[in-house]
Structures are given as C-alpha cells and as structure tokens.
Amino acid sequence: MANIRDIAASCKLSVATVSKALNGYSDVNEVTRARVLDAAKRLGYFPNAQARSLKTSRSYQLGVLFIDENNNGLTQYFFAKVLNSFKMEAERLGYHITFITKKLGNAELSYLQSCRHIGVEGVCLACIDFDQPEVEELDNSGLPLVSIDYILKNSPAILSDNRNDMASMVRFVKERGHSRIAFIHGPPSRVTSERIRGFTNAMKDAGISIDPTLMAESPYTDSVKAFEAVTKMLKLENKPTCIFLPDDSCAFGAIEAINKMGLRFPEDVSLVGYDGIRFTQMMSPNLTTMRQDAEAIGLAAAKALINNIEAPEHKHMTPVVVSGQLLPGGSVSQLN
Amino acid sequence: MANIRDIAASCKLSVATVSKALNGYSDVNEVTRARVLDAAKRLGYFPNAQARSLKTSRSYQLGVLFIDENNNGLTQYFFAKVLNSFKMEAERLGYHITFITKKLGNAELSYLQSCRHIGVEGVCLACIDFDQPEVEELDNSGLPLVSIDYILKNSPAILSDNRNDMASMVRFVKERGHSRIAFIHGPPSRVTSERIRGFTNAMKDAGISIDPTLMAESPYTDSVKAFEAVTKMLKLENKPTCIFLPDDSCAFGAIEAINKMGLRFPEDVSLVGYDGIRFTQMMSPNLTTMRQDAEAIGLAAAKALINNIEAPEHKHMTPVVVSGQLLPGGSVSQLN
DNA sequence: CTGAAAGCGCTTACAG
DNA sequence: CTGAAAGCGCTTACAG
Numbered sequence: 001m002a003n004i005r006d007i008a009a010s011c012k013l014s015v016a017t018v019s020k021a022l023n024g025y026s027d028v029n030e031v032t033r034a035r036v037l038d039a040a041k042r043l044g045y046f047p048n049a050q051a052r053s054l055k056t057s058r059s060y061q062l063g064v065l066f067i068d069e070n071n072n073g074l075t076q077y078f079f080a081k082v083l084n085s086f087k088m089e090a091e092r093l094g095y096h097i098t099f100i101t102k103k104l105g106n107a108e109l110s111y112l113q114s115c116r117h118i119g120v121e122g123v124c125l126a127c128i129d130f131d132q133p134e135v136e137e138l139d140n141s142g143l144p145l146v147s148i149d150y151i152l153k154n155s156p157a158i159l160s161d162n163r164n165d166m167a168s169m170v171r172f173v174k175e176r177g178h179s180r181i182a183f184i185h186g187p188p189s190r191v192t193s194e195r196i197r198g199f200t201n202a203m204k205d206a207g208i209s210i211d212p213t214l215m216a217e218s219p220y221t222d223s224v225k226a227f228e229a230v231t232k233m234l235k236l237e238n239k240p241t242c243i244f245l246p247d248d249s250c251a252f253g254a255i256e257a258i259n260k261m262g263l264r265f266p267e268d269v270s271l272v273g274y275d276g277i278r279f280t281q282m283m284s285p286n287l288t289t290m291r292q293d294a295e296a297i298g299l300a301a302a303k304a305l306i307n308n309i310e311a312p313e314h315k316h317m318t319p320v321v322v323s324g325q326l327l328p329g330g331s332v333s334q335l336n
Numbered sequence: 337m338a339n340i341r342d343i344a345a346s347c348k349l350s351v352a353t354v355s356k357a358l359n360g361y362s363d364v365n366e367v368t369r370a371r372v373l374d375a376a377k378r379l380g381y382f383p384n385a386q387a388r389s390l391k392t393s394r395s396y397q398l399g400v401l402f403i404d405e406n407n408n409g410l411t412q413y414f415f416a417k418v419l420n421s422f423k424m425e426a427e428r429l430g431y432h433i434t435f436i437t438k439k440l441g442n443a444e445l446s447y448l449q450s451c452r453h454i455g456v457e458g459v460c461l462a463c464i465d466f467d468q469p470e471v472e473e474l475d476n477s478g479l480p481l482v483s484i485d486y487i488l489k490n491s492p493a494i495l496s497d498n499r500n501d502m503a504s505m506v507r508f509v510k511e512r513g514h515s516r517i518a519f520i521h522g523p524p525s526r527v528t529s530e531r532i533r534g535f536t537n538a539m540k541d542a543g544i545s546i547d548p549t550l551m552a553e554s555p556y557t558d559s560v561k562a563f564e565a566v567t568k569m570l571k572l573e574n575k576p577t578c579i580f581l582p583d584d585s586c587a588f589g590a591i592e593a594i595n596k597m598g599l600r601f602p603e604d605v606s607l608v609g610y611d612g613i614r615f616t617q618m619m620s621p622n623l624t625t626m627r628q629d630a631e632a633i634g635l636a637a638a639k640a641l642i643n644n645i646e647a648p649e650h651k652h653m654t655p656v657v658v659s660g661q662l663l664p665g666g667s668v669s670q671l672n
Numbered sequence: 673c674t675g676a677a678a679g680c681g682c683t684t685a686c687a688g
Numbered sequence: 689c690t691g692a693a694a695g696c697g698c699t700t701a702c703a704g
Binding site (some may be wrong): 003004005015016019020023047048050051052053054055056 | 681
C-alpha cells in the first residue's frame with residue numbers, strides 16, 4: 001500500500017509537509033494541502049496505524065474482556081448486545097475493538113501484559129471472573145478501564161439497577177395477589193447479591209416474611225439446572241404460587257418442570273425471569289421479566305472509557321446506573 | 337513498560353543481542369540468553385507488538401467481519417458460537433482478533449482500507465452482505481481471507497452442508513408419514529438456495545411433487561414475520577401437515593400462530609427448524625432441527641485462514657464442508 | 673558470540 | 689509556509 005513517502009514523491013514535497021497536510025495542521029498552504037489530499041486519494045493511501053501508534057503512543061484500540069471461564073460470554077444474548085453497542089459507539093468515536101486474551105500461542109500472559117503487548121488504550125471488562133488477582137493488577141496499572149456490573153477500585157462501572165428493578169418486579173407480583181414467592185437466584189456475584197437485596201427489601205416492604213425454603217441457588221442460563229430447582233420447589237408441602245428465576249433462559253426448564261409435575265402454567269405456578277431476551281417474549285404466555293437495557297449499557301461503557309482516555313484530568317469515576325424496563329407478561333397469573 | 341533498551345542496559349548488552357536472545361536465535365551464548373530472559377522477567381518486559389509489526393510486517397492480528405446491515409451478527413447464537421470458536425483457535429495459534437469496520441470516527445473506509453490501516457494479516461468474513469463491491473475488492477487484494485457459508489473467487493470457504501442436511505430432514509419427516517410439507521425459507525442467499533435445492537431434491541426423491549403454494553419466504557430469526565407466514569399457510573384450503581421454518585428462532589412465532597388458529601401442535605401441524613439453538617431444545621415438544629456445528633466451522637475457518645497466511649505457497653482453496661446433526665424432536669408428529 | 677547501523681512508516685519540535 | 693532530522697521499539701543483515 002502507498003505510504004507517506006509515495007505521496008511526498010508524487011507531490012515533490014517532504015514527508016513532513018505531507019504528514020502535516022494530511023493531519024490538518026494549519027501551517028500548510030491550502031493549495032499544497034489540496035495536492036496532497038488528491039495524491040493520497042489517487043494512491044489509495046491510508047495511514048499505517050502501527051507506525052502512527054509507535055510514534056504518538058496512541059493506538060485507538062480498545063480491548064474487550066467478554067469471555068468467562070466457560071468461554072461463553074459472546075453466546076449470551078445480553079453480553080452480545082452489550083458488546084455490539086459498545087463497539088458501535090467506540091467506532092463512532094474512532095476506536096477499534098480487539099479481544100484481550102491470556103493465552104497467545106504458547107505464551108501465557110496476564111491481562112495487563114496482553115494489553116501492553118497489543119497496545120490498547122483502554123479495556124472494557126464484562127463477562128469475566130472479577131475475583132482473579134490479574135483483574136486487580138489491571139485496575140492498579142493506570143490503564144483506563146470500565147467494568148460492567150462490577151465495581152473496581154480505580155475505574156468507573158456501568159451497572160444495571162438490579163436492586164430497584166428486582167424490587168419493582170416483586171411489587172408487580174404482589175399486586176397480582178401473590179405472597180408465596182420463591183426466588184431461585186444465581187450463584188454469588190455482585191449482580192446476584194444486589195438482586196437478592198432488592199428482593200428481600202421489597203418483600204419486607206410488602207409485609208411478606210421470607211421463607212428460607214423458598215430461596216434457592218441455580219446457575220444463570222442453565223435451563224436443565226433450573227428444571228431441577230423448580231421441580232424441587234414444587235415438591236414442597238407449602239409450595240410457592242410464583243417463582244422468580246435466575247434469568248429468562250431458565251424459564252424453558254421451569255415451564256418443563258411445571259408441566260412434568262402435572263401443574264398448569266401460569267394458573268398454578270407463575271414465573272418471573274430476568275433479561276428480556278426475545279424468545280421468552282414470543283412465547284405465550286409471555287414471560288414477565290426485566291428487560292435489561294444492553295444498548296444503553298454498552299453505550300455508556302464506551303463513553304466512560306473513552307472519556308477517561310481522552311480527558312484523564314476529568315476522570316469519570318461515578319458508576320452509571322442503567323434502569324431496566326419491566327415487561328409484564330402472562331406468565332404471572334392474577335390470584336383470586 | 338520496560339522495553340528492549342532497558343533490558344540491554346540492565347544486562348550491559350546491545351539491543352541487538354537482547355533481541356536475538358529473546359527471539360531464540362541460536363547464535364547467542366546460553367549464559368547470556370539466561371541473563372536476558374531473567375532481566376526481561378524481572379522488568380516485566382513484553383514486546384511492543386506495533387514496533388515488531390512495523391519492522392517485520394507481521395502483526396499477528398486477524399480481522400473479523402461479523403456484523404450484517406442490521407448490526408446483529410453477534411446476537412445470533414450461531415454466529416456468536418462460530419466467532420467464539422474461531423477466536424479460540426486463532427489465539428491458540430498466536431493471533432489476536434480485531435473487528436473490521438467501515439466507519440471509524442468521521443472517516444468512511446472500505447473493508448480493505450480498514451484492514452490495511454489496522455494491519456491485520458487476514459480476515460474472516462461471516463455475517464455480512466457478500467454482494468457489496470467492497471467484498472470483491474477485498475477478495476482481489478491478495479490479503480488472505482476465509483468466508484463462512486459463501487464462496488469467494490480467490491479464498492477458501494467453510495460451508496455448512498445445507499443441501500444434504502436439508503434433504504435428510506425431509507426424509508425424516510417423510511418417514512413420519514408427512515407429504516404435505518411446506519417450506520418457509522429465508523431470503524435469497526447462497527445458504528437459502530442450497531437449502532431449497534436440498535429440499536426440492538429430497539421431495540423429488542421421495543416422490544412428492546412440490547406444491548408452489550407451500551413455498552414461501554420469510555426473514556431469518558424474525559419470529560413475528562414467521563408468525564404471519566405460518567398463519568397464511570394455515571389458512572390454505574389444503575394446508576400442510578408439516579412446515580419447515582427458516583430457523584429455530586422462527587419456531588416461537590410459528591407455535592404462536594398454530595395456537596392462535598386453534599390448531600394443536602404438533603398433532604395438527606408439525607414444525608421443523610434449523611440451527612439447533614438451546615431454547616427450542618428445552619421446550620416440549622422439542623423442535624426437530626439441524627444442529628449446525630458452529631464450533632467445527634469456527635475452528636476450520638481459523639485453521640484455513642492461518643494456513644494461508646503462514647504457508648501461502650500451499651494455499652488451501654477447496655471449501656470445507658461441515659455436516660450438521662439432525663436433532664429429532666417431538667415437534668414432528670407421527671401421521672397415522 | 674556480540675554489537676553498530678539501518679530502517680519499518682509515521683510525527684514533531686526546530687530551523688529557515 | 690516547507691523541510692531536515694530525530695526518534696517511537698523493534699529486527700536483521702553485516703562486520704568483527
């Protein structure tokens with residue numbers, strides 16, 4: 001591909017002048033600039049990002065960490081949408097997206113090494129195990145970061161409003177006459193504990209005491225495990241009339257469990273999900289759930305990260321809280 | 337971060353020797369090499385990829401084009417899995433993954449320009465509009481490519497065995513006693529036409545003549561449109577007993593349509609999907625469908641691409657065809 | 673076995 | 689307004 005020297009030769013100018021013309025410096029004659037721009041176009045010139053980066057220490061690359069231990073970050077609809085929206089906003093602001101990895105060929109490197117190696121200017125952390133020491137190393141490195149649904153010490157976070165969103169779902173269910181409400185929640189994490197807190201607070205506000213037998217844990221997105229957890233719940237002497245699930249994907253297992261038990265859905269057992277994925281909205285009855293605003297989350301993450309790259313003197317640290325949207329569905333029956 | 341000069345200073349060696357020690361050249365004293373490696377570790381050294389790339393023209397970066405016009409490539413489970421598997425294999429072989437984009441800040445660039453700018457060594461084209469002239473430009477540029485479910489003139493392709501897979505689904509349905517079989521297929525594309533060919537061939541082999549009123553088009557993954565298409569199909573005088581859908585996602589709309597018409601599923605109308613996404617397998621009855629081997633596709637794509645980068649003299653051009661796996665499901669009823 | 677030197681494609685103080 | 693020169697961090701023929 002043509003480089004800056006080809007343009008210089010073609011225009012009989014120095015590379016310095018060509019560079020300045022290309023980069024819009026004011027101290028270059030407008031006629032000269034036009035000639036340069038014309039030659040650049042004619043020669044199909046596009047700057048070599050690595051050369052520029054080497055000189056300016058600006059790579060305009062952003063790293064993303066979207067893969068959890070099970071390598072399935074991307075295949076979760078929510079994270080796919082967050083990444084999509086993050087990517088679009090980042091590109092609009094002039095940045096490319098690269099995946100950060102810990103294994104490269106035979107080498108094992110830390111997240112930080114990987115970032116320095118590729119030369120990303122910032123990183124978005126989403127679907128990963130935040131408890132790794134390497135995450136702390138990253139957070140202490142000075143490299144701008146943004147995290148999603150987790151709060152790091154030195155970096156801004158974008159958070160779903162899990163606590164309040166959960167509470168409003170409890171109120172919704174309560175208004176439909178339910179009081180034996182079970183909560184099958186996900187494994188320990190910041191998200192889970194926020195949801196549990198929102199649930200218990202709202203139950204208390206509603207004057208319903210929490211029955212520990214109606215609290216259980218089951219992995220996110222695992223429909224088979226949800227089937228088992230719901231089955232167990234429905235074998236209780238005093239069974240719930242409504243079950244909150246870890247997320248929407250779990251609803252498939254839950255419905256199955258209800259059917260297998262010979263109960264009617266939603267007349268005998270109501271269900272509530274979390275996320276707002278497409279599929280459970282197309283079913284009938286559709287699932288009552290909390291639509292997470294993945295677009296807003298990805299967008300906010302890109303904005304916060306790029307702000308902290310470009311204006312470190314105005315480093316933005318306060319978490320951005322993004323509210324979800326309650327999607328009322330036929331999966332919650334009206335009691336008496 | 338520490339650079340090669342820091343190591344040189346620390347070891348009182350020249351940068352040349354340090355570089356050679358680091359890169360495993362044989363003409364360096366083993367004691368010296370050990371000292372260098374030790375210092376590198378101590379200083380937290382990791383090579384600057386852009387500097388190396390600038391000098392060697394090897395970036396070890398691969399571009400991916402996974403976003404269609406609607407910006408939803410990643411959110412399709414199939415493509416997310418392909419990308420995931422592509423990424424894992426590429427990283428295992430020492431390559432990073434970067435998204436290629438046409439818009440970067442204010443600049444509009446062609447795919448090729450974007451690739452040259454970032455300096456990727458190859459590109460994987462998946463969920464995009466292959467008819468754009470820019471794709472041809474890419475294919476003619478000499479940059480190594482690999483395409484998924486589409487055949488380019490100068491590059492290897494990884495293909496699902498749409499034709500044969502489709503045919504085996506037709507045979508499956510035929511064996512269950514169906515002969516009024518409708519096919520709601522996706523919009524024109526290579527994938528669609530292969531599936532149509534597989535369908536019509538298998539019908540012919542089964543001795544069933546094709547009724548044009550039972551052929552219709554509806555977009556992939558669009559459950560609402562599928563609802564409409566199925567409804568229309570079920571209003572026919574002589575309606576089908578079994579309907580093939582564009583893909584699994586469409587099944588949600590299809591089931592809805594059957595229910596709304598007051599028909600029973602699957603007793604009155606059977607359904608067949610395509611893809612093998614998790615959700616329709618968890619439902620009951622589960623969907624008869626073709627599980628696409630996304631992992632194998634992503635893996636093969638990475639292997640083919642990297643082979644063509646590293647061994648251009650043995651350029652691999654023959655398409656790799658990946659068979660799917662028929663998942664028999666309760667969504668196809670046994671007729672009499 | 674080690675090192676001095678050139679150069680990858682760019683940018684940027686500085687001189688003129 | 690233009691250009692010569694240095695340098696970003698690395699690699700690699702070449703000399704010794």
